Amino acid sequence: MAPGAALQPCELPTLSPGSDEVVVQVAGCGVCHTDVGFAFDGIPTRHALPLVLGHEISGRVVATGENAAWLGRSVIVPAVIPCGSCPACRAGRATICRQQYMPGNDGDGGFATHVLVPSRSLCAVPESLPSGITLEMLSVVADAVTTPYEAIRRAELGAEDVAVVVGAGGVGGFGVQIAAALGAAVAVIDIDRERLDLAAQHGAGLALDASSTDLKGLRAAVRTFVKESGRKGVGLKIFEMSGTPAGQATAFGLLDHGAYLAVVGFTPKPVELRLSNLMAFDATARGNWGCPPDRYPDALQMVLAGKIVLTPYVELHALEEAPSILDAVAKHAVRRRAILRPSQSKTN
Ligand SMILES: [Zn+2]
């Protein structure tokens, strides 16, 4: 894409990998709100435009540099690829590595037939997948699954906790399932009845419609749910996954004593909050920029083991539909995680 211009198809040059790079033939690439931010909201990409967007990639390695071990392997490309050697990486904070590489931000991304990425940190996908799971569907592990996975891991969510997931869309639907798989009682809040029903079928014990219930009503319903859940954990663990100002305000408004608030969704829009509530409630708020690649195998395993189901939460589209799909995602008109699929990989 070019600055301020609509997305356009273009011919890529032949990609030849450097010594520590691979070329991945894209099976699928998920569409994220971050892509929308780059495309429509003036969020600058780190690499100058024009640029191919897309950072939620699965595919097959078709060319390698010196590290030929990956050749022919099915992989998930982490959305954030840290350098592995800087002070942040060495301190175990790989997600804030300043030398990190993000496809579709630091270089051409996955809304393409092929993508050139660093070979470090690739997540291997078994060649034989459980029925109902395809390599193209697994693209969503690269962000929509691993980002809430990491947020939930950092929250140390366990079986004695009550999790509240705000936003049951492309990311929140996975968040609900991960939280439930860890044994937590899960309440979900959204404004879309269909999403709420789906979340209730896949892990949520309570589904609240914020379009018909005000904050006071939501708080009361969550309080009752906590009591009835019998969980002993102190403080709600709240996960903001809607990436909307309204969702963020709701998530913050649900803080109780000892609460933990994880900000997972992204919006460039500001929201007015009484920040002192953190102090008054002795609460914690935290964000996470993706997930360190070394945790991808565990998240992938949850998918392969059926603890996180993908099918009801994803929809596949031809790569050529990218402009209209991004537009629909920007308008929050896509209920599921959209995956763009180049036509060549239809047989994968
Ligand atoms: Zn993303």
Ligand SMILES: [Zn+2]
């Ligand atoms: Zn680093």
